[in-house]
Amino acid sequence: MEKEKILEIFKSTGALQHGHFRLTSGLHSSEYFQCAKVLQYPQYNELLCGEIARHFFDWKVDVVVAPAIGGIMVGQEVARQMRVRGIFAEREDKTMSLRRGFEVKKGERVLVCEDVVTTGGSVQEVVDLVKAVGGVVVGVGSIVDRSRSPVNFGSQLFALLKMEVPVYEPDSCPLCKEGMPIVKPGSRKVADTPEAGGKR
Numbered sequence: 001m002e003k004e005k006i007l008e009i010f011k012s013t014g015a016l017q018h019g020h021f022r023l024t025s026g027l028h029s030s031e032y033f034q035c036a037k038v039l040q041y042p043q044y045n046e047l048l049c050g051e052i053a054r055h056f057f058d059w060k061v062d063v064v065v066a067p068a069i070g071g072i073m074v075g076q077e078v079a080r081q082m083r084v085r086g087i088f089a090e091r092e093d094k095t096m097s098l099r100r101g102f103e104v105k106k107g108e109r110v111l112v113c114e115d116v117v118t119t120g121g122s123v124q125e126v127v128d129l130v131k132a133v134g135g136v137v138v139g140v141g142s143i144v145d146r147s148r149s150p151v152n153f154g155s156q157l158f159a160l161l162k163m164e165v166p167v168y169e170p171d172s173c174p175l176c177k178e179g180m181p182i183v184k185p186g187s188r189k190v191a192d193t194p195e196a197g198g199k200r
């Protein structure tokens with residue numbers, strides 16, 4: 001799929017928004033991306049995850065494992081299209097675990113799926129978890145890779161779209177300097193007045 005086509009879907013569904021945002025990290029950005037906004041449409045989920053399923057189709061995958069919560073919709077759809085099991089790992093006392101009777105058997109070939117790889121922390125935890133129970137991680141599939149420095153999971157990372165999101169320290173944010181109202185992602189209302197110089 002062409003990058004332009006993917007971006008078009010992201011924009012039309014509101015998954016990719018332009019403006020002035022305060023991210024949870026405290027940094028400011030002119031773009032905000034919420035993958036769930038696009039995945040809520042089954043036809044787009046099917047389309048995007050189809051690319052991941054096609055990429056890994058001949059890799060003899062036995063089971064798809066996704067980190068909760070963001071990865072679940074992707075993992076399930078990829079598994080459906082690959083005709084294999086789809087399970088997810090979730091945090092239990094801060095540790096990524098397989099619960100609900102989910103298991104990866106020794107020697108099973110595992111594809112790890114995520115919606116967005118940012119630092120890669122959750123994916124790495126799932127990779128470690130799979131290896132700890134004797135599974136073989138054959139690759140990682142993601143809709144978006146927005147990591148700022150390359151991540152290495154010890155197997156191939158396939159992402160549909162590599163996104164470079166501009167972020168700024170509040171002190172040096174050009175949008176603040178323009179006096180553009182800042183928005184907290186996930187809400188449509190203006191969070192507060194621009195942070196002039198970031199000093200509050």
Ligand code: ZN
Pocket residue numbers: 020028029170173174175176177182
């Ligand atoms: Zn700003």
